[in-house]
Amino acid sequence: MAKSIKIILESAIGIFLLLGCANQLPPGGGDVDTTPPEIIESYPPDGTVSYKENFFEVKFSEYVDKRSFREAIFISPSVDGEMEIDWTGRTATVSFSNGFKPNLTYVINIGTDVVDLNNRNRMASSFTLTFSTGNEIDRRKISGKVFNKDAEGTMIFAYKIQDDTTNYLNSKPLYISQVGKDGTYKLDGLASAAYRIFAVKDHFKDYLFQVEQDMIGIPYQDVFLSSNDSLFEGLNYFLFKADTNKPRLMESLMTDERHILTKFSEEIDTSSIKADNFRIVDSSAHLVSNILYAFRSLNKKEEIVLVPEEKLNPSDQLFLVAENFSDIEGNVNKSDKVSLIVSDRADTTSIKLVKTHPQSNSKIDFLDSKILIYFDDAFEKENINNAVRLNDSLGNKIPVNISFPDDATLLIKPLLKLKPDYNFILSINLNYFEDANGNKTDSIFQLKFLTLSGLEFTGLSGKVTVQDSSLVLVLESTNNPDKKYFHKAASSSDFSFERIEAGTYRLWAFQDKNNDGKYNYGWFAPFRFSEKFYVYPEELNLRPRWTLTDLLFQIEK
Structure with a gap:
């Protein structure tokens, strides 16, 4: 009998445990869950004053991942002591060993990193709970938006301003919030004070800005909240990667007796790809050879090919020196050096034309036309003008201007306006293109292309609601952020964009305070404000042969 009772008890305990475990599992089967979790109840109620407990509670609409919840809790101001979390079903009780300090307004923010158990859906927007341990709540708020496609999860760091020389990003913020799925954020429960506020894509989630890992958004002004x-x-941000590292020359390799393939730590600015920026020295730093040609490799953007003036001795211990080179962000390296192992492999390969822009039989604009021709090796330039001929389909010769972006590239610009919707032929006599070893190809290259008719273009015109001569309007493609059109505001509030490629665009404007025509993102240290910007609330679908007119861009200062 006792044995039977024991078996029954063990079975009951097993069933109880199974049921208990089942409470931690999401339901299976059915349609794919795409509904984000949300907080449906909280304790204490939002806005509670004279709160004396050492905990708060939140209840979710569904089961969520416990670790993601812990990592998504942000408390302003910070609470001393250990944080403990106890779960009962979908309710989490968060307690603090040292409790909350008296006479303070606390803001609990549950960020959007919380995911459900069923399908890892993230919270659509952050949740805020505000209460006070004193007899009143600070109810001042700051709100805005981060206008980047990957803005979700960005942290908002708010610091009380002490002076204008402190680098606030060296410490953890006093107030924290998180950007929601739509890029918006809000900071609640703020005391009367002056604040400096940053947007930080906090990679390590340590509440500190790490310049090597994190993107950052700089404010256009500080915010002063008075008692009234x-x-x-509208404290809005553009995130950017703050590159503070100067580029490095990493390695050099001779592929044959006349070519040195150099690799840098990052892409080098075009202005630095000059033969005069490089030289070859021996172990005593004595000059062995200057560089005759320099050009960007077409394989990798961080590689540059160099051609020494003279053939080098394989038995010498040599070094390649690079001087005064910069990356595309403007960071300059005054001098760098790497060892160079000399190759005596003969260079017998003929120079080749490897790429063109436009491609064969494609279209280019008939206004401000340009043609780029890329070769796999540098060439002598003395007689290149005789090698290039541009004709229309009737055989009429078009005069051109030829320049060299680097020592292996031709830039060809017609000196006359090309006819719209017309065929053209560019002929290049490759016999004129001779590399440093005298290799060349005896053939004629032809590139056939067409000009646009003009009907492919679209346009946009309208008015802004303010007259501000510092405004620059930007029409930016949503599919290709590098495709931008600019309009500098004058005394009139009218604006117009013409000859725009059809597509979907975002319209925005910024106050060009330094009058350089470029948006200034600001800087974190030494601190420099960004330029204030405004974004039109809707995307614009601009269709070919059709100009969108009478657009009203409302700008509130």
């Missing part, structure tokens, strides 16, 4: 203020809106 309740809300500051």
Whole structure:
């Protein structure tokens, strides 16, 4: 009998445990869950004053991943002591060993990194709970938006301003919030004070800006909240990667007796790809050879090919020196050096034309036309003008200007306006292209292309609601951010964009305070404000042969 009772008890305990475990599992089967979790209840109620407990509670609409919840809790101001989390079903109780300090407003923010158990759906927007341990709540707010495609999860770091020389990003922020799925954020429960606020893509989630890993957004102004203020809106950001590292020359390899393949730590600015920026020295730093040609490799953007003036001795211990080279962000390296192992492999390969822009039988604009011709080796330039001929389909010769972006590239610009919707032929006599070893190809290359008719273009015109001569309007492709059109505001509030490639665009404007025509993102140290910008609320679908007119761009200062 006792044995039977024991078996029954063990079975009951097993069933109880199974049921308990089942409470931690999401339901299976059915349609794919795409619904984000949300917080449906909280304790204490939002806005509670004179709160004396050492915990708060939140209840979710569904089961969520416990670790993601822990990592998504942000408390402003910070709470001393250990944080413990106890779960009962879908309810989490978060307690603190040292409790909350008296006479302070606390803002609990549950960020969007919380995911459900069923399908790893993230919270659509952050959740905020505000309460006070004193008899009143600070209800001042700051809100805005981060206008980047990957803005979700970006942290908002708010610091009380002490002075204008402190690098606030060296410490953890006093107030924290997180950007939602739509890029918006809000900071609640702020005391009357002056604030400097940054947007940080906090990679390590350590509440510190790490320049090597994190993207950052710089404010266009500090925010001053007086005792009479309740809300500051429109503190918006563009995130960017703050590159502070100067480029490095990493290695050099001779592929044959006349070519040195150099690799840098990052892409080098075009202005640095000059033969005069490089030289070859021996172990005593004595000059062995200057560089005759320099050009960008077409294989990798961080590689440059060099051609020494003279053939080198394989038995010498040599070094390649690079001087005064910069990356595309403008960071300059005054001098760098790597060892160079000399090759005596003969260079007998003929120079080849490897790429053109436009491609064969494609179209180019008939206004401000340009043609780029890329070779796999540098060439002598003295007689290149005799090698190039541009004709229309009737055989009429078009005069051209020829320049050299680097020592292996031709830039050809017609000196006359080309006819729209017309065929052209570019002929290049490759016999004129001779490399440093005298190798060349005896053939004629022809590139056939057409000009656009003009009907392919679209346009946009309208008015802005302010007259500000510092405004620059930007029409930016949503599919290709490098495709931008600019309009500098004048005394009139009218604006117009013409000859625009059809597509979907975002319209925005910025106050060009330094009058350089470029948006200034600001800088973190030494601190420099960004330029204020405004974004039109809707994407614009601009169709060919059709100009969108009478657009009203409302700008509130």
